[in-house]
Amino acid sequence: MSSNPGFRSFLLLSFLLLLSIVAEVQARGKIFNVVAYGARGDGRTNNTKAFCNAWYHACQSTKPNMVFIPFGIFLVGPIVLSGPCKGPINFFLHGDLVAPTDQASSSIDHWISFQYIDRLTINGGGTFDGQGASAWPNNTCRTLPISVRLDFVTNSEIHHVTSLNSKNFHFNIYACKNIIIHNIHIVAPGDSPNTDGIHLAESNDIQILNSVIGTGDDCISIGPGSKNINVSSIQCGPGHGISIGSLGFTPNEDNVYGVHVTNCSMTNTMNGVRIKTWAKPYRSTVSHITFDHINLNSVANPIIIDQQYCPSKRCKPGASGVKITKVKFSNIQGTAATQMAVTLNCSASNPCQKIEMRDINIGYYGVGGAASSCCSNAYGACYGQQHPPSCLR
Incomplete structure (x- = not known):
């Protein structure tokens, strides 16, 4: 672990934040840990089914529930996490998600897609790793997946996550209303093609605040x-x-x-x-x-x-x-x-x-x-x- 006092303080604050959020969800709703649905954070197992099942059960409750991704490296997708949900839902990414690199997965327009959801929160300090280097040479040949899509999402928030090396856009916000995006980090090489950090269309009342974005578009x-x-x-x-x-x-x-x-x-x-x-x-x-x-x-x-x-x-x-x-x-x-x-x-x-x-x-x-x-x-x-x-x- 780093000897930097600031880094240790950041880790402590992050851990305390995690504990407080988990405690709040436990008091008001329920935590749906993807591991309980069979997910394995080994970087190799395809966890798409486990994530879909955890999301489905969280989405059916009227309480403010959490889909929890613990520390680990979880291979997942392409995946659509859809509503309407019966209550608010928190996609809490504490670990890292990695995208598949096979040609079939790279021919779909999304990696992780959230659709028709009200009161969604995406946070947790983890990383969406699009593994874009596997697909950038093919950028001129076909449309590549957008890492995270929000379609028809309202009254929602994204914060304290990282998007790394998307194959196409990092975040795409379409037909959304009242979205706040803040304190996120977007990273891709300066020569990576079409890797827009955040793209908006047909959306209103959007705030993008206090973030660091370095990318190829x-x-x-x-x-x-x-x-x-x-x-x-x-x-x-x-x-x-x-x-x-x-x-x-x-x-x-x-x-x-x-x-x-x-x-x-x-x-x-x-x-x-x-x-x-x-x-x-x-x-x-x-x-x-x-x-x-x-x-x-x-x-x-x-x-x-x-x-x-x-x-x-x-x-x-x-x-x-x-x-x-x-x-x-x-x-x-x-x-x-x-x-x-x-x-x-x-x-x-x-x-x-x-x-x-x-x-x-x-x-x-x-x-x-x-x-x-x-x-x-x-x-x-x-x-x-x-x-x-x-x-x-």
């Missing part, structure tokens, strides 16, 4: 239909930054409204804060967006709106039908890894309107001169310090 990506999203105190890097989008790829996408990203830091990321849309005619709106108090450390594209998004570079030229309006970039400071610190490349048919730049201070210290900005079809106003000089019309 967007630390957080906010997709169509996202409304009232609060992102705060996120440490991002490596990765592609915090992005709204990509949007406008298909017809009839829902609007994005009310996204607030505050007090976040980006270190050695491809992008800082970004809005990205495809150059397609499909119409939707992005509005009431705030990026505030963002710290940058060697970020390639610190502030970027890209309405010609095309990662494959094989897209047909065109103008995006997505309307971007009422976006605030304020108190953004730090260093850029490239000279172009601010890029606002908006749609020719749907120019960006009511863009606000306030107190921007981004330095570049490489060859070619000071940091610069570039705008196309972008209209708005600037206030306070502007470094590089604003290019808004």
